[in-house]
Amino acid sequence: MTAETIIAADIRINARWLIPVQPANTVLDHQAVLIQGDRIAAIVTQEEADRRYRAKEVIDLPHHVLLPGLINTHGHAAMSLFRGMADDLPLMTWLNDHIWPAEGAFISEEFIADGTQLAMAEMLRTGTTTFSDMYFFPEIVAQLAHDAGMRAQVCFPLLDFPTPWGSGPEEYLVKGRAFIEQWQDNAFISPAIGPHAPYTVSDGPLTEAVALSKETGAAIQIHLHETAFEVADAMEKTGKRPMARMAELGLLGPNTQCVHMTQIDEADLGLLQSSGAHVIHCPESNLKLASGLSPVQRMRKAGVNVAIGTDGAASNNDLDLFGELGTAAMLAKAVAEDASALSAHEALAMATIAGARAIGREDELGSLEAGKLADVIAVDLSDPFLQPVYDPASHLVYSRHGRQVSHSWIGGVPQVQNGHLTRIDVPDLMLRVQNWADKIREQQSR
Incomplete structure (x- = not known):
């Protein structure tokens, strides 16, 4: 019996749920998204990922739903x-x-x-x-x-x-x-x-x-x-x-x-x-x-x-x-x-x-599919006030918890990690925003 070929990947993301968007009306359980470079290499069950893939970085998100950015x-x-x-x-x-x-x-x-x-x-x-x-x-x-x-x-x-x-x-x-x-x-x-x-x-x-x-x-x-x-x-x-x-x-x-x-x-x-x-x-x-x-x-x-x-x-x-x-x-x-x-x-x-x-980019964006750009977000559904979770799609739309986004990747590059922005200096930005607010208030008071 021949052993399966092991496939290398840069990032493996394990999540409780995955909503690929295409096919429509689909929620998958216990999936792994494999990212190689700036693309999605594969979406498979976690069991298959264990057998066939080895990744440089593995991210476990046991209470999260993955979906396209x-x-x-x-x-x-x-x-x-x-x-x-x-x-x-x-x-x-x-x-x-x-x-x-x-x-x-x-x-x-x-x-x-x-x-x-x-x-x-x-x-x-x-x-x-x-x-x-x-x-x-x-x-x-x-x-x-x-x-x-x-x-x-x-x-x-x-x-x-x-x-x-x-x-x-x-x-x-x-x-x-x-x-x-x-x-x-x-x-x-x-x-x-x-x-x-x-x-x-x-x-x-x-x-x-x-x-x-x-x-x-x-x-x-x-x-x-x-x-x-x-x-x-x-x-x-x-x-x-x-x-x-x-x-x-x-x-x-x-x-x-x-x-x-x-x-x-x-x-x-x-x-x-x-x-x-x-x-x-x-x-x-x-x-x-x-x-x-x-x-x-x-x-x-x-x-x-x-x-x-x-x-x-x-x-x-x-x-x-x-x-x-x-x-x-x-x-x-x-x-x-x-x-x-x-x-x-x-x-x-x-x-x-x-x-x-x-915007003319449906071949690359908008769904989680192998070959598309790895623009992926993870939403944490572990909050007590989001329980129980019968349908993660329902929670995403009707419970309105955008701040529950915990992770975000664009082209495989992390933009949000554990709720924190990785590439924008927020404290420095807030100083500049406050400066503009002061100027605008002063002009309005005249």
Whole structure:
């Protein structure tokens, strides 16, 4: 009888449960994830791992569930420094009277660097391994994420008016092209195009954005149909719903990510279906700003890929994607008047494989499968108030314990170990955050 060949691995992670996401609705018991380099080499039972594998490092997590790193597909990372600054206001009042003036006063390269690092620390600590950012100074965000070993889709801003990053659409597009060229084909950074919204970007720049996307393959992310007012105002001014205008300009396609989409009629749904565009659902931001209720079940039944994002911490007010999933699942049920509208497993899929699909990386991210990148998180379910555990997927979504994330690896590199960040100096970061808070308070008191 021939002995089995022993296979070497860098890391072996043993866990009580594993949710691979693909196949769907699956929970596996007593599994081992084997990591070689930056990839998952195998997922096998612990008994098989004992027989066939030898690893340089073995991590035993007897009360934990392993799953793919979460993908936060929409946010404005540096706005973490505006967290709680202008609460309980409708969207346009919030933007016009508070956020845009604050951005004019404070946005700088230093602000973006410190605010983004604060956001990355929060996201990593709560299970996010890939995030999408749409804000100013994208080159700084990209470099920070890359240096920290975190994956990010970074969208350069495009608006009709001047901002701290540029004088207008022409400069944004020139800078944006250079940004795409710098980061294209990078394993960590996916450069993308971020026209803010139909009401802040005119046809000319949008047409140029479409051409740039076709030329480079860069995705387009845009706030779309966020409020009823946005749609009504567009109808009054142009006679067209914003989505119809986007379709006419060629902006909708498989490379397009439509953020919010709370206002959807049959024509809008048909455009989503025919174009293959993705929807990014931001339930907590939409609720807090009273923007509207996105019909998630209706879109998913129509075959639309719906991913999830937190939006910025200024309108959420946290970046804990597990909390977002709980809100999304319960809100979907209420909107559809159907308790089965979005299950715990389906919600987890929105934050993993659906997010990977939206950013064009489903072949590498979004599920625990041999050959995919080793972006893995472990959640500790030993807390007394999480007992008993009948279904770990249910606890992950409905019990909302993002801070129970104990370990995180991105490409096999540890980012969180026993609840502690490994690559961000939190005490030093907190000193810089406090300095910004003091400046903002002083300006507000004038």
